[in-house]
Amino acid sequence: MAVERTFSIIKPDAVARNITGAINAMIEQAGLRIVAQKRVRITREQAQTFYAVHSARPFFGELVDFMISGPVVVQVLEGENAIARYREVMGATDPSKAAEGTIRKVHAKSIGENSVHGSDAPETAAIEIAQFFAGNEIVG
Numbered sequence: 001m002a003v004e005r006t007f008s009i010i011k012p013d014a015v016a017r018n019i020t021g022a023i024n025a026m027i028e029q030a031g032l033r034i035v036a037q038k039r040v041r042i043t044r045e046q047a048q049t050f051y052a053v054h055s056a057r058p059f060f061g062e063l064v065d066f067m068i069s070g071p072v073v074v075q076v077l078e079g080e081n082a083i084a085r086y087r088e089v090m091g092a093t094d095p096s097k098a099a100e101g102t103i104r105k106v107h108a109k110s111i112g113e114n115s116v117h118g119s120d121a122p123e124t125a126a127i128e129i130a131q132f133f134a135g136n137e138i139v140g
């Protein structure tokens, strides 16, 4: 597997608790490199577009409200098999089901306030990265 890139969000619950550095340490310890990063406030429109795949789900409104409730840190991560590797490092969506040592097991508060997002496939990674970063903001 060649080097690939994935898109990450450190979500409002983690930014509010001032643990972005602790999460970045776990990302780096896993062998992933942070090749772009910025702190932003996501607009309601951006959150709705980003999570459009979940628009029919009962938790959609709650999810959008949460993602705009405070600043987030958006990132591009690079490494061997980065998409699958980061999902492994994040752990299961529901922190009570996440494996020991994963970001969500250690830091997430609930299935909704689960601290991090990571792309699930190369196609979505490319779309998500382009939604938040210009090419010249990514320095590999």
Ligand SMILES: Nc1ncnc2c1ncn2[C@@H]1O[C@H](COP(=O)(O)OP(=O)(O)OP(=O)(O)O)[C@@H](O)[C@H]1O
Residues within 6 Å of the ligand: 054, 059, 062, 063, 092, 093, 111, 112, 113, 114, 116, 117, 118, 119, 120
């Ligand atoms: N039952 C639920 N109640 C509240 N929020 C939920 C629920 N299920 C999922 N979510 C929220 O929607 C996000 C997207 O759900 P999905 O099933 O795609 O999980 P994921 O792929 O692990 O997470 P993400 O897309 O954020 O990386 C979850 O990370 C979580 O924040």
